[in-house]
Amino acid sequence: xxxxxxxxxxxxxxxxxxxxxxxxxxxxxxxxxxxxxxxxxxxxxxxxxxxxxxxxxxxxxxxxxxxxxxxxxxxxxxxxxxxxxxxxxxxxxxxxxxxxxxxxxxxxxxxxxxxxxxxxxxxxxxxxxxxxxxxxxxxxxxxxxxxxxxxxxxxxxxxxxxxxxxxxxxxxxxxxxxxxxxxxxxxxxxxxxxxxxxxxxxxxxxxxxxxxxxxxxxxxxxxxxxxxxxxxxxxxxxxxxxxxxxxxxxxxxxxxxxxxxxxxxxxxxxxxxxxxxxxxxxxxx
Amino acid sequence: xxxxxxxxxxxxxxxxxxxxxxxxxxxxxxxxxxxxxxxxxxxxxxxxxxxxxxxxxxxxxxxxxxxxxxxxxxxxxxxxxxxxxxxxxxxxxxxxxxxxxxxxxxxxxxxxxxxxxxxxxxxxxxxxxxxxxxxxxxxxxxxxxxxxxxxxxxxxxxxxxxxxxxxxxxxxxxxxxxxxxxxxxxxxxxxxxxxxxxxxxxxxxxxxxxxxxxxxxxxxxxxxxxxxxxxxxxxxxxxxxxxxxxxxxxxxxxxxxxxxxxxxxxxxxxxxxxxxxxxxxxxxxxxxxxxxxxxxxxxxxxxxxxxxxxxxxxxxxxxxxxxxxxxxxxxxxxxxxxxxxxxxxxxxxxxxxxxxxxxxxxxxxxxxxxxxxxxxxxxxxxxxxxxxxxxxxxxxxxxxxxxxxxxxxxxxxxxxxxxxxxxxxxxxxxxxxxxxxxxxxxxxxxxxxxxxxxxxxxxxxxxxxxxxxxxxxxxxxxxxxxxxxxxxxxxxxxxxxxxxxxxxxxxxxxxxxxxxxxxxxxxxxxxxxxxxxxxxxxxxxxxxxxxxxxxxxxxxxxxxxxxxxxxxxxxxxxx
Numbered sequence: 122x123x124x125x126x127x128x129x130x131x132x133x134x135x136x137x138x139x140x141x142x143x144x145x146x147x148x149x150x151x152x153x154x155x156x157x158x159x160x161x162x163x164x165x166x167x168x169x170x171x172x173x174x175x176x177x178x179x180x181x182x183x184x185x186x187x188x189x190x191x192x193x194x195x196x197x198x199x200x201x202x203x204x205x206x207x208x209x210x211x212x213x214x215x216x217x218x219x220x221x222x223x224x225x226x227x228x229x230x231x232x233x234x235x236x237x238x239x240x241x242x243x244x245x246x247x248x249x250x251x252x253x254x255x256x257x258x259x260x261x262x263x264x265x266x267x268x269x270x271x272x273x274x275x276x277x278x279x280x281x282x283x284x285x286x287x288x289x290x291x292x293x294x295x296x297x298x299x300x301x302x303x304x305x306x307x308x309x310x311x312x313x314x315x316x317x318x319x320x321x322x323x324x325x326x327x328x329x330x331x332x333x334x335x336x337x338x339x340x341x342x343x344x345x346x347x348x349x350x351x352x353x354x355x356x357x358x359x360x361x362x363x364x365x366x367x368x369x370x371x372x373x374x375x376x377x378x379x380x381x382x383x384x385x386x387x388x389x390x391x392x393x394x395x396x397x398x399x400x401x402x403x404x405x406x
Numbered sequence: 407x408x409x410x411x412x413x414x415x416x417x418x419x420x421x422x423x424x425x426x427x428x429x430x431x432x433x434x435x436x437x438x439x440x441x442x443x444x445x446x447x448x449x450x451x452x453x454x455x456x457x458x459x460x461x462x463x464x465x466x467x468x469x470x471x472x473x474x475x476x477x478x479x480x481x482x483x484x485x486x487x488x489x490x491x492x493x494x495x496x497x498x499x500x501x502x503x504x505x506x507x508x509x510x511x512x513x514x515x516x517x518x519x520x521x522x523x524x525x526x527x528x529x530x531x532x533x534x535x536x537x538x539x540x541x542x543x544x545x546x547x548x549x550x551x552x553x554x555x556x557x558x559x560x561x562x563x564x565x566x567x568x569x570x571x572x573x574x575x576x577x578x579x580x581x582x583x584x585x586x587x588x589x590x591x592x593x594x595x596x597x598x599x600x601x602x603x604x605x606x607x608x609x610x611x612x613x614x615x616x617x618x619x620x621x622x623x624x625x626x627x628x629x630x631x632x633x634x635x636x637x638x639x640x641x642x643x644x645x646x647x648x649x650x651x652x653x654x655x656x657x658x659x660x661x662x663x664x665x666x667x668x669x670x671x672x673x674x675x676x677x678x679x680x681x682x683x684x685x686x687x688x689x690x691x692x693x694x695x696x697x698x699x700x701x702x703x704x705x706x707x708x709x710x711x712x713x714x715x716x717x718x719x720x721x722x723x724x725x726x727x728x729x730x731x732x733x734x735x736x737x738x739x740x741x742x743x744x745x746x747x748x749x750x751x752x753x754x755x756x757x758x759x760x761x762x763x764x765x766x767x768x769x770x771x772x773x774x775x776x777x778x779x780x781x782x783x784x785x786x787x788x789x790x791x792x793x794x795x796x797x798x799x800x801x802x803x804x805x806x807x808x809x810x811x812x813x814x815x816x817x818x819x820x821x822x823x824x825x826x827x828x829x830x831x832x833x834x835x836x837x838x839x840x841x842x843x844x845x846x847x848x849x850x851x852x853x854x855x856x857x858x859x860x861x862x863x864x865x866x867x868x869x870x871x872x873x874x875x876x877x878x879x880x881x882x883x884x885x886x887x888x889x890x891x892x893x894x895x896x897x898x899x900x901x902x903x904x905x906x907x908x909x910x911x912x913x914x915x916x917x918x919x920x921x922x923x924x925x926x927x928x929x930x931x932x933x934x935x936x937x938x939x940x941x942x943x944x945x946x947x948x949x950x951x952x953x954x955x956x957x958x959x960x961x962x963x964x965x966x967x968x969x970x971x972x973x974x975x976x977x978x979x980x981x
């Protein structure tokens with residue numbers, strides 16, 4: 122019971138970390154980036170191809186992250202150029218289209234089949250009453266907390282953080298105030314691309330590693346971010362880890378195991394119905 | 407529309423339908439007929455996304471989950487009750503999917519667009535997982551889904567799909583012109599506006615969700631009938647996403663856009679295959695097309711319709727305007743009570759935004775049949791007062807309408823109870839015609855007299871004129887007329903003269919002054935135009951820093967020194 126639940130910790134950490142990236146993007150540039158993990162998968166596969174050609178793992182991973190950053194920056198540039206001052210719904214729709222396009226390009230470049238990835242971080246990190254916690258799990262959970270904390274501090278205490286908040290909430294006003302909003306937008310996209318590649322590279326060896334499956338990591342990541350309604354980092358981390366733990370827990374049950382990805386949706390459904398029960402109005406007057 | 411147009415367009419449409427439904431299938435080889443049939447089923451599913459997105463403004467990323475629900479029910483009937491007629495199966499599937507859609511849509515009541523999109527993607531992933539495990543009923547035993555009696559062979563089934571599509575298209579076109587369509591477009595534009603018109607936002611949203619699910623389910627049943635055996639493949643989240651992108655690209659809220667989407671779904675992969683190009687490039691194309699459509703703000707069919715509309719408006723403008731319909735003598739709906747108990751009364755209304763006290767206990771009494779002006783400098787709490795009275799912000803204190811307390815009532819219920827308001831910014835959807843907006847605002851019962859009244863006040867010749875085709879001032883007047891068309895007890899107008907020139911403003915003042923006698927309701931009007939206040943109001947309340955500064959007849963109140971000081975500042979008053 123404990124073992125299988127802890128087995129979900131790696132997944133949960135990944136969902137949390139990717140979810141935090143989504144919240145980061147939403148709070149900094151006002152976009153729910155459906156294409157986040159497709160970008161990360163692209164970067165990961167670039168790293169894989171390089172590694173296959175004999176490039177050392179670390180170098181390959183760095184180039185992969187750079188590739189993820191570059192692709193993401195390109196998408197960010199499209200957003201900043203043609204979709205600068207539009208509502209979140211249009212942003213999301215564009216990101217969905219980008220995700221579909223990236224997936225198709227990824228299939229073309231890398232094929233549909235799974236690939237084996239080097240599991241660099243291996244083995245148990247600790248043992249809790251007979252159940253092991255893997256190194257990967259520790260690293261991704263720590264990463265999610267670190268990214269969340271860093272972003273939170275950045276947004277609250279630094280000038281650039283304040284500017285980014287202005288960009289996400291009132292893009293045109295921010296620009297009129299002389300904030301270099303569009304370059305900042307592209308930079309945030311690039312950062313998110315690099316981060317998501319790094320996370321996907323870390324967790325890919327622990328799960329189905331075909332291009333589609335890695336890209337669809339965005340679904341549980343979005344679910345985690347939704348627990349925090351795209352604003353709260355803490356709730357997102359908790360949501361991501363929670364989803365992972367539930368997934369791990371039900372793998373014990375033969376009847377429920379096939380539905381391990383369904384339960385999180387049900388849980389989120391409940392959480393949302395409760396947390397959003399108050400009536401609220403759309404954009405002020 | 408010219409007479410030639412009026413005859414030519416339906417004739418063209420009929421010829422196209424006959425060509426596509428009757429002639430085409432006799433010419434197509436089997437394989438292409440198969441693809442054409444898939445195209446229609448796909449068109450139905452694309453239409454389901456287009457309707458809920460394009461009309462009601464909600465992003466739904468699980469159309470194929472709803473389609474799968476339809477197909478599932480088709481399979482269930484094939485296994486357990488094969489005798490049930492196909493059309494009945496389809497109706498059942500639509501009904502069940504509508505319920506499922508409404509349940510899935512429950513978070514839509516509170517979740518704004520993006521969050522809802524995320525949730526529906528989760529649903530798409532979950533349904534796909536469930537299908538992969540549980541599969542469709544009868545799939546182990548290879549039970550095939552039958553086709554409707556008399557439409558068994560490929561050609562006939564193709565025609566059957568067309569009939570279903572045309573019936574659905576007629577239904578959605580009809581609905582979009584009716585109250586429900588107007589309500590959807592109003593929700594997309596602003597939920598506040600919808601509530602101010604007495605619409606329950608949750609109900610309208612759930613309705614849109616359920617309708618979309620039902621349409622998609624019908625598409626799913628058509629697919630099941632065509633294929634016979636249904637597998638979980640093809641209902642994956644990625645497929646749903648690509649339907650969404652395609653629907654955005656072509657503007658699938660309109661039937662012709664949906665058809666284009668269906669044709670592209672079925673034939674683009676085939677075309678690429680024949681050209682020796684990998685099918686993935688089809689999705690790249692759809693993605694780019696969707697991004698282009700989003701940048702342009704409209705899909706293919708939407709742009710085509712806009713152009714057509716613009717041509718028609720230009721042509722109509724070239725013709726002499728028809729004579730305005732005659733107006734009967736004013737009719738009184740609510741008997742006016744002279745003096746007596748106030749129709750609207752507030753007691754100690756307080757509103758805080760964090761540390762800021764926007765209203766610090768305001769008591770206002772509006773006499774029946776009066777026009778009550780609410781003036782004060784910017785930030786004095788006038789709009790907040792209207793928000794508090796109409797239920798758009800939480801407030802302490804009591805609001806009584808005709809003596810009954812409105813405490814705890816939601817905004818749309820207050821509107822329905824006879825408390826109507828307008829907003830400072832334009833809030834009516836630009837896509838609605840004047841008549842559609844008035845009918846929506848009036849709650850269904852709109853007579854010719856009221857329409858004629860509104861047209862005269864607005865200065866428009868034709869009730870089919872779209873609100874987006876009016877100038878800004880006239881749009882505000884449509885909203886004012888919408889508020890009175892509901893025959894409320896009180897209308898609250900928030901700066902109705904904004905955007906009007908001095909002459910139009912004077913006319914509006916006369917009109918507002920006549921509202922109580924003509925339509926039988928009291929008026930509360932927030933306005934900065936003091937001439938309008940003088941001309942229209944019987945009584946004036948002055949607010950400053952969230953408190954009542956003065957109250958009385960306009961001539962007296964507006965002369966008071968403290969009122970002048972509050973408005974113009976200390977120096978002017980002293981100097």
